[in-house]
Amino acid sequence: MTxxxxxxxxxxxxxxxESELAALLPPEDGDRLAAAMRYAVLGGGKRLRGFxxxxxxxxxxxxxxxxxxxxxAVELLHAYSLIHDDLPAMDDASxxxxxxxCHRAFDEATALLxxxxxxxxxxxxxxxxxxxxxxxxxLRLLRELAAAAGAAGMCGGQMRDLLAEGRSLDEAAILDLQxxxxxxxxxxxxxxxxxxxxxxxxxxxxxxxxxxxxxxxxQISDDLLDxxxxxxxxxxxxxxxxxxxxxxxxxxxxxxxxxRRLSALYEEACEALAGLPGDAILLRELFQFVIDRRM
Amino acid sequence: MTxxxxxxxxxxxxxxxESELAALLPPEDGDRLAAAMRYAVLGGGKRLRGFxxxxxxxxxxxxxxxxxxxxxAVELLHAYSLIHDDLPAMDDASxxxxxxxCHRAFDEATALLxxxxxxxxxxxxxxxxxxxxxxxxxLRLLRELAAAAGAAGMCGGQMRDLLAEGRSLDEAAILDLQxxxxxxxxxxxxxxxxxxxxxxxxxxxxxxxxxxxxxxxxQISDDLLDxxxxxxxxxxxxxxxxxxxxxxxxxxxxxxxxxRRLSALYEEACEALAGLPGDAILLRELFQFVIDRRM
Numbered sequence: 001m002t003x004x005x006x007x008x009x010x011x012x013x014x015x016x017x018e019s020e021l022a023a024l025l026p027p028e029d030g031d032r033l034a035a036a037m038r039y040a041v042l043g044g045g046k047r048l049r050g051f052x053x054x055x056x057x058x059x060x061x062x063x064x065x066x067x068x069x070x071x072x073a074v075e076l077l078h079a080y081s082l083i084h085d086d087l088p089a090m091d092d093a094s095x096x097x098x099x100x101x102c103h104r105a106f107d108e109a110t111a112l113l114x115x116x117x118x119x120x121x122x123x124x125x126x127x128x129x130x131x132x133x134x135x136x137x138x139l140r141l142l143r144e145l146a147a148a149a150g151a152a153g154m155c156g157g158q159m160r161d162l163l164a165e166g167r168s169l170d171e172a173a174i175l176d177l178q179x180x181x182x183x184x185x186x187x188x189x190x191x192x193x194x195x196x197x198x199x200x201x202x203x204x205x206x207x208x209x210x211x212x213x214x215x216x217x218x219q220i221s222d223d224l225l226d227x228x229x230x231x232x233x234x235x236x237x238x239x240x241x242x243x244x245x246x247x248x249x250x251x252x253x254x255x256x257x258x259x260r261r262l263s264a265l266y267e268e269a270c271e272a273l274a275g276l277p278g279d280a281i282l283l284r285e286l287f288q289f290v291i292d293r294r295m
Numbered sequence: 296m297t298x299x300x301x302x303x304x305x306x307x308x309x310x311x312x313e314s315e316l317a318a319l320l321p322p323e324d325g326d327r328l329a330a331a332m333r334y335a336v337l338g339g340g341k342r343l344r345g346f347x348x349x350x351x352x353x354x355x356x357x358x359x360x361x362x363x364x365x366x367x368a369v370e371l372l373h374a375y376s377l378i379h380d381d382l383p384a385m386d387d388a389s390x391x392x393x394x395x396x397c398h399r400a401f402d403e404a405t406a407l408l409x410x411x412x413x414x415x416x417x418x419x420x421x422x423x424x425x426x427x428x429x430x431x432x433x434l435r436l437l438r439e440l441a442a443a444a445g446a447a448g449m450c451g452g453q454m455r456d457l458l459a460e461g462r463s464l465d466e467a468a469i470l471d472l473q474x475x476x477x478x479x480x481x482x483x484x485x486x487x488x489x490x491x492x493x494x495x496x497x498x499x500x501x502x503x504x505x506x507x508x509x510x511x512x513x514q515i516s517d518d519l520l521d522x523x524x525x526x527x528x529x530x531x532x533x534x535x536x537x538x539x540x541x542x543x544x545x546x547x548x549x550x551x552x553x554x555r556r557l558s559a560l561y562e563e564a565c566e567a568l569a570g571l572p573g574d575a576i577l578l579r580e581l582f583q584f585v586i587d588r589r590m
Contacts, residue, residue, distance in 0.1 A: 026446045033446050033454040084411060089382075089403035108384035109457050112407070116379060117450035119411065123418045124441035127434045135430035139422045142437060146419035151321045151328050155412035159328040162404050 006285040013054050013071070014047045016064075020072045024125050036106045036114035037121075041079045044097040049074045049189040051286070052214075056193020056207055059278040066132045070141060070192050073122045077145065078185060080118035081154055083111050090162065119149070133196050141195055148184035157181025169247040175216070178249070182222075183215035190214065202275075209272035210283065213265040218290050220258050220265075223248040227255075262291045301580040308349050308366070309342045311359075315367045319420050331401045331409035332416075336374045339392040344369045344484040346581070347509075351488020351502055354573040361427045365436060365487050368417045372440065373480060375413035376449055378406050385457065414444070428491050436490055443479035452476025464542040470511070473544070477517075478510035485509065497570075504567035505578065508560040513585050515553050515560075518543040522550075557586045 021041055026034040050071035057067035086093040086101040087108060093101050103111035126142050133141070147153060157180030164177065190211030194203040227250060250258045269287050273280040316336055321329040345366035352362035381388040381396040382403060388396050398406035421437050428436070442448060452475030459472065485506030489498040522545060545553045564582050568575040 031446075031451075032458065033451055037446065084407060087384075087407065089407055110454065112379060112382065112384055113450045113454050115411075116414065116444075117446040119414055120441045120445035120448075120450065124438055124445060127438035127441060135434055139430055139433055143419055143422035146415045146422060149411075150415035150419060151326075151332065151412040153415075155408045155415065156326075156328055159405065159408050163327065 003285045003289075006282050006289060009055070009282055010046060010051050010286075013051045014045075016068060017047050017050045017071055017075060018042065020068045021075060024072055024076070024121065032106070032110060033113055033117060036102055036110045037118055039105055040083050040102045040111075040114055041076060041118065044099070045075075047071075047075060048218075048286075048290075049078055049185060052186065052189035052211070052283075053192045053196075055282050055286075056190055057196050058193070059276055059280060059283075060194060060197030060199045060203065061278075062193065062197040063132055066196055067193070069125060069129065070196060071189075073126045073141075073145065074185065074189050074192070076118050076122035076125070077149055080115040080122070081149075081158075081185075083115040083118070085158060087111060090158070122149075134198075137195060137198055141192060144188055144191065144195070148188040153180050153184035154182075157184070164247050167247065171249070171252055174247055174249050174252065177247075178216060178219045179212070182219055183212060186215035186218065187211035203277075206272050206275050210269045210287075213269040213272070214287055214290065217262050217265045217269075217287065220249055220262055221290055223250040224255065224258060266291060298580045298584075301577050301584060304350070304577055305341060305346050305581075308346045309340075311363060312342050312345045312366055312370060313337065315363045316370060319367055319371070319416065327401070327405060328408055328412060331397055331405045332413055334400055335378050335397045335406075335409055336371060336413065339394070340370075342366075342370060343513075343581075343585075344373055344480060347481065347484035347506070347578075348487045348491075350577050350581075351485055352491050353488070354571055354575060354578075355489060355492030355494045355498065356573075357488065357492040358427055361491055362488070364420060364424065365491060366484075368421045368436075368440065369480065369484050369487070371413050371417040371420070372444055375410040375417070376444075376453075376480075378410040378413070380453060382406060385453070417444075429493070432490060432493055436487060439483055439486065439490070443483040448475050448479035449477075452479070459542050462542065466544070466547055469542055469544050469547065472542075473511060473514045474507070477514055478507060481510035481513065482506035498572075501567050501570050505564045505582075508564040508567070509582055509585065512557050512560045512564075512582065515544055515557055516585055518545040519550065519553060561586060 022038075025038050025041060028035050028038055053071040053074060054064070054067045057064070057070075082096060083102045085091050086096055087103055094104055095101060099105070101111075102114060106114070123142060123146065126138060126145065149155065157177055160173075160177040161181055164173075169177070187208055188211075190207040191204050194200075194207050197203075226248075249261070253261060266287055270284055273283055317333075320333050320336060323330050323333055348366040348369060349359070349362045352359070352365075377391060378397045380386050381391055382398055389399055390396060394400070396406075397409060401409070418437060418441065421433060421440065444450065452472055455468075455472040456476055459468075464472070482503055483506075485502040486499050489495075489502050492498075521543075544556070548556060561582055565579055568578055
């Protein structure tokens with residue numbers, strides 16, 4: 001169960017982000033590439049990452065327009081990574097958010113190019129436009145987002161994930177893989193609120209600690225869901241990771257151990273939030289939601 | 296024949312860029328993704344785009360370090376586009392610069408990720424580091440580079456190219472395709488010199504006019520080479536475009552007509568350069584080199 005205030009706040013962000021993204025994406029106009037980009041980005045997803053940017057920004061009183069722009073950049077980057085991860089050469093997934101994956105709805109070449117163009121667009125929207133944030137802040141956002149996306153982040157994590165198929169990894173290796181593959185972008189989304197407000201390194205570090213734990217909790221919940229879930233709930237193929245012999249923390253710790261780890265991560269996340277200004281109740285509730293609902 | 300001064304200048308830039316790129320790329324250290332990125336970027340290529348950035352910058356007295364950084368970003372982006380273009384779902388090319396294409400030397404998933412990570416790195420290096428150019432100039436470079444890379448530029452051009460297979464396009468459609476697929480990044484490379492120097496819109500526009508013509512001349516020369524060339528000269532598969540039934544300006548105008556067009560483009564390019572400060576002789580010679588050598 002999502003707490004009512006969290007549900008309302010997430011729905012509002014999802015709605016605002018849908019409009020923002022629809023305006024930032026190229027118009028369809030019979031253009032196949034634009035159609036594939038819009039198909040992959042619009043009409044779905046809880047916009048967890050975008051919500052983190054906006055909620056972090058709200059704690060520091062950052063203007064909503066600048067937050068929305070950064071949140072949109074994160075969601076564009078996330079959407080590109082899903083398109084490429086689903087490709088036959090990678091995870092070969094047929095479903096995404098309950099619909100055919102982009103390369104099934106279009107074709108492989110179009111999906112590949114749509115992902116490439118979405119990555120470029122993510123950086124373009126951060127660099128574009130007038131007004132806040134200040135140029136130096138924008139450059140830091142760009143630098144950190146690019147680092148989260150690249151070889152030290154998402155791409156490096158996906159590479160490690162592919163190499164791990166059929167091998168047994170120890171806990172340190174699994175944590176490293178997760179921190180890159182899904183953790184880096186979630187951490188960036190959390191940090192962004194403080195970066196946008198130019199709120200100082202202490203605030204960035206506190207949100208970073210929260211984000212690191214949220215990212216790991218998200219992955220553990222996802223792995224639990226993958227073992228138990230049903231297609232109708234997640235809208236994607238389930239049991240795939242087990243079938244591919246992928247190493248997960250759940251396989252290593254067992255389900256009980258994984259749930260204990262989630263509780264410990266929640267406590268640490270709340271500690272990190274305690275020092276922030278404003279009321280971080282929604283970020284605490286979001287963490288609980290990720291654990292309970294296995295979002 | 297390359298004029299001696301041009302050859303020396305290009306060799307110097309290629310050498311400097313090789314060092315810059317080697318330092319910017321992640322260290323290999325047994326990392327498969329880093330190895331694929333380094334394989335695709337290092338050890339080859341005339342670095343035409345990088346040379347354009349440095350030579351444009353030199354005309355305006357821009358510091359070489361800032362130019363090298365921007366030139367490296369362009370070459371990283373170019374390298375990513377070649378990796379993805381060569382993939383089986385796209386042009387399915389086995390050779391690149393006389394060596395196995397990245398997905399042949401590694402595998403498809405690794406090549407896909409190496410391209411993705413190189414695109415992120417291109418933007419990261421422009422956003423990273425201290426010193427000139429000023430933040431506002433960096434943001435403009437980032438914005439223009441991202442636009443040249445995305446749906447309105449390179450990705451959109453490649454999409455149009457794939458859709459054009461087996462169809463006959465008219466001249467306007469071929470020009471639009473080329474301007475996006477290869478033209479946008481070459482134009483950006485030319486503009487960058489003036490942008491880095493904050494030299495004003497007139498200077499940017501002059502280099503833009505030169506770059507637009509150079510990009511088109513480059514494509515026409517490439518098409519001529521594709522019809523006549525031999526693998527040993529270009530280090531890539533030849534006759535591929537004809538085999539794929541791709542529409543080219545050479546097919547439309549004939550070889551004679553294409554060569555006349557090259558001469559006209561050269562004249563227009565020289566006119567564009569005439570208003571620039573400093574001695575643009577190397578940019579004129581480079582244009583001639585592209586026509587004569589079919590670089």
